[in-house]
Amino acid sequence: MTNTEIVEETIAFVEETLQGAEGGHDWFHIQRVFRNSLLIAKDEKNINILVVSLGALLHDIADAKFNNGDETVGPKLAQQFLSSLKVDKKTIAHVIQIIENISFKSSLEKKKKKFNSLELQIIQDADRLDAIGAIGIARAFNYGGFKNRALYNPEIPPQLNMTKAAYKKSDAPTINHFYEKLLLLKDKMNTETGKKLAEERHQFMLTYLENFYQEWNGQPLLKEP
Template sequence: MTDSEIVEETITFVKETLQHAEGGHDWFHIQRVFNNTMLIAKEEKVNILVVSLGALLHDIADAKFHDGDESLGPQMAQDFLHSIGVPKRTINHVIKIIKYSSFKSGLNNGTVKGKKTKFSSKELQVVQDADRLDAIGAIGIARAFNYGGFKNRLLFDPSVPPNLKMTKEEYKKSTAPTINHFYEKLLLLKDNMNTETGKQLAKQRHQVMLDYLEQFYHEWNPLSFKNSM
């Protein structure tokens, strides 16, 4: 099976698996991340098959939709890739991308129970940037509120301040209003991009979020508009 055939088989598998997924984590999210990945990869020396598969499978079973089970996604990806004959070395790299690309994987300073969990590769950096780009800007705003609605969260509550020092477990269990998510994650992503392309693309999307928040607070209370957060 050629690399292009492997990618096409993976696209079919992901589409079928995520056909009923929440709107911010569905096939179209995967497609956007894949496209972002291909764009960033043009300027980086990476294994194209690895970044393609990493992008396509990074959210195949997002833990927050599976009772917090972080092992399910990597296992599903491994089983699928093995079934279509992908080399073990490639599978292992893709699995590590799935495990370490998320924002929450960087919390707790990259440790779990005192043990280092860090992994890095240029391929991981490319997929991570591609995924983070889809979490910010106009689409990032839409995804944030779509997920907030899915979880029945408040839009905003001035009495609930953002938690800027969350541990990984606190992040996973958070039920805070959606606006808090901007400060707890989305506005932090611009300065955590890995690649030059990712950094440049993030700047404009970051500004979109700042402009949106200013307008949000103005509409929330136009008599005493004050962005105090």
């Protein structure tokens, strides 16, 4: 099986597996991350494009938040699928490590030695790009509605510097999520391309929040002439 055939089989598998998934973590999210990963990879050298493709396509195949917090489900499912395609063991191991280390909450965990690779950095940037900007805002509120969370509560301040365990247990209003994660992502981008793409999306979120608070407090959005 050629690399192109492996990627095509993986696309079909992911699209079928994620049918009916929550709107912020469905096939279209995977598709956007996949496309952005390939876009970012164009500006990088010495990339294993098969690992980038498979890692992007399988990074959310079984997100822990939809599996009772079990972070082993996704890697196991990905390994079983790639093994069924007879993908070489080195590639599979690399993809699994990407799945295990890509999430924002993993960055909150203190490890003596963390896995890292340029392929992980590319996919991580692509995934973080989809968490910010216009689509990032839509995804945040979609998930908040899915979990029946408040839009905003002035009496519940954002919790900064959370541990991984605290982050996973949080059920705070969606606006808090901007300060606890989304606004932090711009400065966590790995690649130069990722950093450039993140800047505009970050500014869009700042403008959105400014308008949100003005509307919340009954203030006019436009100044009187």
